[in-house]
Amino acid sequence: SHAPRPAAPREVRLVSRPVGWPTHDDFELVASEVPELAEGQVRVRNVVMSVDPYMRGRMSAATSYAAPYELGEAMQGGAVGVVEESRADGITVGDHVLHGLGWREVAVLDGSAVRVVDVTAAPASAYLGILGMTGLTAYAGLTRVAALQEGDTVFVSGAAGAVGGAVGQVARALGASRVIGSAGTPEKVRHVVEDLGFDAAFNYKDGPVSAQLREAAPDGIDVYFDNVGGEHLEAAIGSLRLHGRVAVCGMISVYNDTEPAPGPRNLARLIQTRGRIEGFLVGDHYDLAREYAGKAAGWLADGTISLRETSVDGIEHAVDAFLGVLRGENTGKMVVGL
Ligand code: NDP
Structure with missing residues (x-):
């Protein structure tokens, strides 16, 4: 009872x-x-x-x-x-x-x-992840904001994270020729290359980001997908090629700051490169959700993107x-x- x-x-x-x-x-x-x-x-x-x-x-x-x-x-x-x-x-x-x-x-x-x-x-x-807001953030940022073209060299920070891992895999699926990532531990760097198929990756805690990026992308980058801001953003601007694009998705390196953080010191490079930096919110791109969901289902099924x-x-x-x-x-x- x-x-x-x-x-x-x-x-x-x-x-x-x-x-x-x-x-x-x-x-x-x-x-x-x-x-x-x-x-x-x-x-x-x-x-x-x-x-x-x-x-x-x-x-x-x-x-x-x-x-x-x-x-x-x-x-x-x-x-x-x-x-x-x-x-x-x-x-x-x-x-x-x-x-x-x-x-x-x-x-x-x-x-x-x-x-x-x-x-x-x-x-x-x-x-909640690859089939949801996270995956759509990667897709909208790459296709709409960064205007990804076939053959582009793409750099993404936070590469072992939810959005970053999706960015690398989706960029490859959409025809990027070279995908480079940065992350904060050796295990993450290994994961990004071996499990997610990035061409190169480095640990941003190992040394200056600019030098490590130049080594991973000696000919420069066409797209930078920014998840962290700070030193990474300056380094990416420094490696930007002609008509390069920076999609500003997040700046996690400053979220707990109590004072404004200094910005990149090399913005003048945007002039010679005719470069573009643009922030975005996934909430403005839900009109792409159906298109993305269809593609993501196929990519998951055929192993183009993996779930972690x-x-x-x-x-x-x-x-x-x-x-x-x-x-x-x-x-x-x-x-x-x-
Ligand atoms: P992640 O899964 O990428 O987790 C955050 C990661 O950030 C951590 O795992 C950590 O990895 C890294 N990190 C923390 N501090 C630093 C630092 N100081 N420098 C460099 N890396 C750092 O989270 P999400 O994928 O959910 O989000 C990634 C980014 O995208 C965030 O900035 C978030 O705000 C943004 N975002 C923006 C959206 C939009 O609409 N614009 C929508 C969704 C997310 P590590 O060990 O490598 O340091």
Whole structure:
């Protein structure tokens, strides 16, 4: 007569705004209040959630490119879960859905805020990475922002990370002649070359980026896909060829800075190279999502791109997983299994 009561679902709240590097004291793991469903809503038990560098920006009060997280409330982010109860048309109990209410074990959302995904075609976590926002970031940045041409030499930083690994593999699939990456450990450098098929890679902690890049790309680069900013950006400008393009995707090297960081000292090279530097947000390129999803499915199936992720289990370790991304503890997409 006493059915076991399921443990109350939990969520991670932001309780103070970090200055510099976030710490555990900035977060709290607490029981969620899960409301009854209104007409049109679904209740989802999350199975995997994303932790991403952009979330650091949302922890600060100043609006980055996404609205700040509210203090004392659960944070948000990409997640995939199983529908436990549905009052929404077209969504059935047992469906796997992609949505934006991660950082909690159970989420209640409008049916219009979730998308059913096929977890027989790919693991649920792939929809947070290579088949989702991460992959589209690589594709849009390369095709639209960097205007990738066949035969280009492409350099990408953060090459062993989620976006960077996708950039190298997608660039190759789209006809780049030479793909070079940088990453922060010898294992990552090996992974990028041996598992992801980059032509060359180097550890940016081994010496000046400019010298290492010149060695890897003696004839220069046509495209730089920037994930880190700082010294990397200056080095890439220094190696830019005629009509070179820089797609500025991220600058993780400055996300925890408390003072503005100096910019590249060699911008004048853009004149002789007729070079172009352009920032972008994946959110502006969702019109490419269907085109990309079709190509990515094919590339995954035929092995052109491979799936690599680092996975941490349990919502009680989600903050560690997030901090781990900022510290470089991940190879491929960092996800948290719930
Ligand atoms: P990653 O999986 O690449 O993880 C971040 C990586 O950054 C770490 O693994 C670490 O690897 C590297 N890193 C950390 N600090 C530094 C540093 N000081 N210098 C160089 N590398 C560093 O994360 P994502 O793939 O999710 O994101 C990559 C970048 O793309 C981020 O800058 C992110 O903000 C940006 N982004 C932008 C989007 C947009 O719409 N513009 C959308 C999605 C992501 P290592 O061991 O090599 O140092």
